[in-house]
Amino acid sequence: xxxxxxxxxxxxxxxxxxxxxxxxxxxxxxxxxxxxxxxxxxxxxxxxxxxxxxxxxxxxxxxxxxxxxxxxxxxxxxxxxxxxxxxxxxxxxxxxxxxxxxxxxxxxxxxxxxxxxxxxxxxxxxxxxxxxxxxxxxxxxxxxxxxxxxxxxxxxxxxxxxxxxxxxxxxxxxxxxxxxxxxxxxxxxxxxxxxxxxxxxxxxxxxxxxxxxxxxxxxxxxxxxxxxxxxxxxxxxx
Amino acid sequence: xxxxxxxxxxxxxxxxxxxxxxxxxxxxxxxxxxxxxxxxxxxxxxxxxxxxxxxxxxxxxxxxxxxxxxxxxxxxxxxxxxxxxxxxxxxxxxxxxxxxxxxxxxxxxxxxxxxxxxxxxxxxxxxxxxxxxxxxxxxxxxxxxxxxxxxxxxxxxxxxxxxxxxxxxxxxxxxxxxxxxxxxxxxxxxxxxxxxxxxxxxxxxxxxxxxxxxxxxxxxxxxxxxxxxxxxxxxxxxxxxxxxxxxxxxxxxxxxxxxxxxxxxxxxxxxxxxxxxxxxxxxxxxxxxxxxxxxxxxxxxxxxxxxxxxxxxxxxxxxxxxxxxxxxxxxxxxxxxxxxxxxxxxxxxxxxxxxxxxxxxxxxxxxxxxxxxxxxxxxxxxxxxxxxxxxxxxxxxxxxxxxxxxxxxxxxxxxxxxxxxxxxxxxxxxxxxxxxxxxxxxxxxxxxxxxxxxxxxxxxxxxxxxxxxxxxxxxxxxxxxxxxxxxxxxxxxxxxxxxxxxxxxxxxxxxxxxxxxxxxxxxxxxxxxxxxxxxxxxxxxxxxxxxxxxxxxxxxxxxxxxxxxxxxxxxxxxxxxxxxxxxxxxxxxxxxxxxxxxxxxxxxxxxxxxxxxxxxxxxxxxxxxxxxxxxxxxxxxxxxxxxxxxxxxxxxxxxxxxxxxxxxxxxxxxxxxxxxxxxxxxxxxxxxxxxxxxxxxxxxxxxxxxxxxxxxxxxxxxxx
Numbered sequence: 001x002x003x004x005x006x007x008x009x010x011x012x013x014x015x016x017x018x019x020x021x022x023x024x025x026x027x028x029x030x031x032x033x034x035x036x037x038x039x040x041x042x043x044x045x046x047x048x049x050x051x052x053x054x055x056x057x058x059x060x061x062x063x064x065x066x067x068x069x070x071x072x073x074x075x076x077x078x079x080x081x082x083x084x085x086x087x088x089x090x091x092x093x094x095x096x097x098x099x100x101x102x103x104x105x106x107x108x109x110x111x112x113x114x115x116x117x118x119x120x121x122x123x124x125x126x127x128x129x130x131x132x133x134x135x136x137x138x139x140x141x142x143x144x145x146x147x148x149x150x151x152x153x154x155x156x157x158x159x160x161x162x163x164x165x166x167x168x169x170x171x172x173x174x175x176x177x178x179x180x181x182x183x184x185x186x187x188x189x190x191x192x193x194x195x196x197x198x199x200x201x202x203x204x205x206x207x208x209x210x211x212x213x214x215x216x217x218x219x220x221x222x223x224x225x226x227x228x229x230x231x232x233x234x235x236x237x238x
Numbered sequence: 239x240x241x242x243x244x245x246x247x248x249x250x251x252x253x254x255x256x257x258x259x260x261x262x263x264x265x266x267x268x269x270x271x272x273x274x275x276x277x278x279x280x281x282x283x284x285x286x287x288x289x290x291x292x293x294x295x296x297x298x299x300x301x302x303x304x305x306x307x308x309x310x311x312x313x314x315x316x317x318x319x320x321x322x323x324x325x326x327x328x329x330x331x332x333x334x335x336x337x338x339x340x341x342x343x344x345x346x347x348x349x350x351x352x353x354x355x356x357x358x359x360x361x362x363x364x365x366x367x368x369x370x371x372x373x374x375x376x377x378x379x380x381x382x383x384x385x386x387x388x389x390x391x392x393x394x395x396x397x398x399x400x401x402x403x404x405x406x407x408x409x410x411x412x413x414x415x416x417x418x419x420x421x422x423x424x425x426x427x428x429x430x431x432x433x434x435x436x437x438x439x440x441x442x443x444x445x446x447x448x449x450x451x452x453x454x455x456x457x458x459x460x461x462x463x464x465x466x467x468x469x470x471x472x473x474x475x476x477x478x479x480x481x482x483x484x485x486x487x488x489x490x491x492x493x494x495x496x497x498x499x500x501x502x503x504x505x506x507x508x509x510x511x512x513x514x515x516x517x518x519x520x521x522x523x524x525x526x527x528x529x530x531x532x533x534x535x536x537x538x539x540x541x542x543x544x545x546x547x548x549x550x551x552x553x554x555x556x557x558x559x560x561x562x563x564x565x566x567x568x569x570x571x572x573x574x575x576x577x578x579x580x581x582x583x584x585x586x587x588x589x590x591x592x593x594x595x596x597x598x599x600x601x602x603x604x605x606x607x608x609x610x611x612x613x614x615x616x617x618x619x620x621x622x623x624x625x626x627x628x629x630x631x632x633x634x635x636x637x638x639x640x641x642x643x644x645x646x647x648x649x650x651x652x653x654x655x656x657x658x659x660x661x662x663x664x665x666x667x668x669x670x671x672x673x674x675x676x677x678x679x680x681x682x683x684x685x686x687x688x689x690x691x692x693x694x695x696x697x698x699x700x701x702x703x704x705x706x707x708x709x710x711x712x713x714x715x716x717x718x719x720x721x722x723x724x725x726x727x728x729x730x731x732x733x734x735x736x737x738x739x740x741x742x743x744x745x746x747x748x749x750x751x752x753x754x755x756x757x758x759x760x761x762x763x764x765x766x767x768x769x770x771x772x773x774x775x776x777x778x779x780x781x782x783x784x785x786x787x788x789x790x791x792x793x794x795x796x797x798x799x800x801x802x803x804x805x806x807x808x809x810x811x812x813x814x815x816x817x818x819x820x821x822x823x824x825x826x827x828x829x830x831x832x833x834x835x836x837x838x839x840x841x842x843x844x845x846x847x848x849x850x851x852x853x854x855x856x857x858x859x860x861x862x863x864x865x866x867x868x869x870x871x872x873x874x875x876x877x878x879x880x881x882x883x884x885x886x887x888x889x890x891x892x893x894x895x896x897x898x899x900x901x902x903x904x905x906x907x908x909x910x911x912x913x914x915x916x917x918x919x920x921x922x923x924x925x926x927x928x929x930x931x932x933x934x935x936x937x938x939x940x941x942x943x944x945x946x947x948x949x950x951x952x953x954x955x956x957x958x
Contacts, residue, residue: 016949016952016953016956017953017956019949019953021949022945022946022949022950022953023946025942025945025946025949026942026943026945026946026949027942029941029942029945030938030939030942033936033937033938033939033941033942034937034938036937037933037934037937037938041921041923041933041934041937042327042921042925043921043922043923043924043925043930044573044574044575044920044921044922045327045575045920045921046331046920046921047920047921112941112945115941116937119933119936119937120921123921123922123923124920124921124922125292127291127292127295128292129289129290129291129292130290130291130292130295132290133290133291182355194278194282203287203296206291206295206296206338207289207290207291207295207296208287208288208289208290208296209287209288209290210285210286210287210288211281211285211286211287212278212281212282212285214281215277215278215280215281216278216281219273219274219277219278220274220278222274223270223271223274226266226267226270227267227270230263230266230267233259233263234259234260234263
């Protein structure tokens, strides 16, 4: 556990050292600010942030892979992985530490968007429950995105390949799957709904907490972290 | 030996270890994947949901949930809310809300409820396939059969007969015209021939149209019917004209060539049978009336925002203006903010109507007067026909799957017969009001024992009824009229309606502390306390009000087996009086002077609604003058919102009490409180205000720049 905390702290510090992180936060806030002003904060519109919360996952598809691309790839490229591997830490601790570092950074980034519901609450009765569930959904979704990004970062020493692979997979299961859900009917639709991340997230943005979606996000995140650990183990023995 | 050597070599060790680790990795990944898939499958099948929205936006009412969970046939909900590339904000909100609602129905019973969304503006193929699917429903396929038969008879029989006659006659005339030397006859017969040829061409065109309409991807039998009526009428008209013309020729032309004469004399025989056949077919076609299916399809226009609820047998369209009525009915173009969402109410109603075949009747028993539902002023020049005082309530009850009728006790001995017979009849017994002295004469006279016996007899041994029992001043304004059903209620139910007393709420006299005054509002009873009875349990936050109420008392010595519960009452507060003789107050009220409670007048609490049960019988007694009429139960009042003044129901509690009483009387307690208005707050800000500009600037630039600046400072400090 101590190792995980140390690695998390190290990862978090390195995020804050990097100017890219601040640029990423600024870009995230610019895009979410535009969405907020154009789709959510409208005179006479419903006093909740649901339109914004429905669009944030799309922003996250682009932003989070940029945060995660360097997690392991950079260690491979700089050769610092050798030091890490010979240190008295287990693979799983490395992966979990890296994951938590990025995840905390993501939470801070997400916390910056709290200002939007706060603004809405000044001009109408804010639906607190809906805001709460939306953030729960975003946090679960963000955790999965980071796990996916970390997995691809573990697979390659090339950051560009890592970011592209993450982006492609996330775009497929987020955007394309959601598009397909709208096009098909019957059982294939039910199956596609189970695959589509937006379908799972959608209920959170509507003010619902559903055990199915919660289990989906948590188990999928766990799976990708597990895969990342296995890849790291495999690399050690190659 | 060589193999052993190979096995013991470092290379072999390395490969073996590689294989073992690889196998281990693959196995563990397979196990992990299996675990993930299984856990997700289990959570999908046995999920739990919690709605955390403050307005319970994602929850269906208990009544709807019961209805949907208990469905014994598939119900399909198809949303035809359109979508465009550059979309109006309101349209997106309407569609989103509808999609959310439909998914709630589906989740409540995934095996019995199917939902689908079709964009009628862009998914033309989907829409056409959907219309075909609807056409195949039992009710529509049965309805179409006579139309199909009509078209078949045309194609297989009548078309041949018409063509045969027209062509045969035309050729025959051509032969005569060619051979005859009589110029006058040539002209006469030429005109007939021209008429026949014109008609032949018209028939050919109409046939092409009919074939296209029948054989197309989406047969339109309603249009075919109209085309055939037009076609047959045209042929009959022309043939009759020829017959008349020939009749004239026979009279006017005394000397005609033999061939011409033969023709003129033969037309009667040649034409009559076809004319008779076509006239019969036209009558038959007209008798079919309009196709219900065509009416349904007409409501599915590309921008109609319709919702279709359908089963294997029938379908019902729920129109946009039913689901999203304007809060102010006078508003011509109401936006999202000015509309009320009645989605659940209407969808549930449609499901009820499609799936619950057995209907309960609600019969309003009135004494004389005008119709409760139909126009109240027929024949008044320039006035049109005003809807009856219970017209909207009737529509609301029909939405809740009741059959609604009225019974004039003064003129009909027994309640109206209903076809098909309802499974149960619930009576709403309105307080009889006698005609004023010197007013319009009532042929039946005033309400008497005979009328009462009619009603009590109709109620039977196990009555299901709502009694509306308000205070009514006497004919001369002094002694109040006794409630005529009080004897029945007291004897059979132990309920006494104190109709000699009106509940009155005096208010503090302005400027004179401790003294009271009476105004018009004093006769309105409201601010009720409610019991935990199923009928009123869900009435929290819904204002109910009634006027001219009299107290209802529950006797301590009720007949055996009778249980009576209080539903609503008014607590004893200062100024709440039960006035027996209003004339004692009248002078002061007229002169605007203070009043004080007279001796003999009661103080609260006063019960205004009770429910009684005795074996299989159930009644509800509500005090007040017409508390469930459109004018009172559906009265609307202005409410100031961020987007101006909108109107809301002033007494929603009355509607709740009425509908829930009916469900309770119908033994459908699980349907209590079906439908609910969902109220979502809105952002109250002027689009052009300075605050709006500041907030937008903050969102676009200010906040991201702050984050960037903070990050820059942290980074710079750590670098140092």
